[in-house]
Amino acid sequence: MKKTFKNFVLGATVCTMIPLSSFADEITFAHGANKGNPRYEAANLFAALLPKCTNGNLTVNVAPSSTMGDDVEMLTSAISGVINITANSQGAMAQIVPEVGALGLPFLFSDLPSAWKVLDGEIGNIIDKKAQEKGLKVLTFWDNGIRNVTSSKKAILKPGDLKGMKIRTPPDAVSIAIFKALGANPSALAWSELPTALRSGAFDGQENPLTNIYSAKLHEITPYISMTAHQYQSTPVVASLMWWSSLDKKTQECVQQSAKRAGWYERGLSLMENKDLRAKMEAEGAKFFDIKDKKPFIEATKSVYKDFDKKLGNGFVAKLQAAAK
Missing domain, CATH: 3.40.190.170 (Bacterial extracellular solute-binding protein, family 7)
Structure with missing residues (x-):
């Protein structure tokens, strides 16, 4: 194909x-x-x-x-x-x-x-x-892709499940703000260093689209995959x-x-x-978890919009939201 x-x-x-x-x-x-x-x-x-x-x-x-x-x-x-x-x-x-x-x-x-x-x-x-x-x-x-959370320990089904969780994000202020709003303990790290950091236990989990997770074999290190779909990149x-x-x-x-x-x-x-990747990763031992109600996640992260609208200060966030609708 x-x-x-x-x-x-x-x-x-x-x-x-x-x-x-x-x-x-x-x-x-x-x-x-x-x-x-x-x-x-x-x-x-x-x-x-x-x-x-x-x-x-x-x-x-x-x-x-x-x-x-x-x-x-x-x-x-x-x-x-x-x-x-x-x-x-x-x-x-x-x-x-x-x-x-x-x-x-x-x-x-x-x-x-x-x-x-x-x-x-x-x-x-x-x-x-x-x-x-x-x-x-x-x-x-x-x-x-649209990003989802993987963990070495547990599924993420509600914002409370992220409380205190050490999670790797890319060097992206919005990603960090999202996970702080959800109660996690996020920290930025270069992509090339991520597999080693996860294996060492420096992080409890990370977030990426399925294509990145699979190609880097992150599902072998953090097999609990929660379909949060919290962010597009x-x-x-x-x-x-x-x-x-x-x-x-x-x-x-x-x-x-x-x-x-x-x-x-x-x-x-x-x-x-x-x-296709979900089935492949499940066959390799990954466990997937769908989130039935995302409203608590959406409510918990509304402050991120306000903060970045103020930070950019040029009406760009409003234009972006209008275009996305």
Whole structure:
């Protein structure tokens, strides 16, 4: 299924063949995902699409699995022009463009397509303008799924079950605020360090979409998986503005369209895997718990909206809520 879908996307690509107008024939596309993750597959697809679009004048060196540093380091490298493109994280990006963090406000999106529609519209354009002020160009938003809590000890069925729980979050102010509001003891940690930290007992649990949990085998360490669906997170795909500005318009179009086409492949994989992974993980010993009543969780996290509306102070949260509806 994956190969068929990927071949279709690759075969359907139609780009104008153009001469290169940049300072490097080979560009670096860096990300933190491991093999088997939709982002890993999409980055490889981007690397196949771009040379076709540019008549071979631009080739892509994909640097996966945080080989170019963690998400914050990759963004810093992109701003300075050391790397050209990174498929990054919402939390790290929010440290540069705070509005990105608001995409993860609690229980904002009910499903993945709803989130994609918002990201591909006015909200995405606003974020892109903010990013360019900081030296980054948003090419598109790939998917990082709707997040659920995993624990080494117990199921999470009500907010009280999180009281005092040591839980890892990404370096994302909204994620930390959500779990503080729910009574947990959250702490940020880089993705690459998470499996070791869980095994050591430094954390009681963590939260991630099923695709990330499965690809990193976190369900083997924290087998209690509670379907909280508390937060959506995107994967902003951003280019160095320094490099982007050196390209002519046709080359820019090639880069952006290749990123978007690879993104639809990545989103499709994410959507399909979310339907299949539960059964796979259950077969491998994970225990899933559905939450019948999410109202207590929603009520407990309302303060997060007020706090971030005040923090951003530009009406962005209201625009985002309106778009999500």
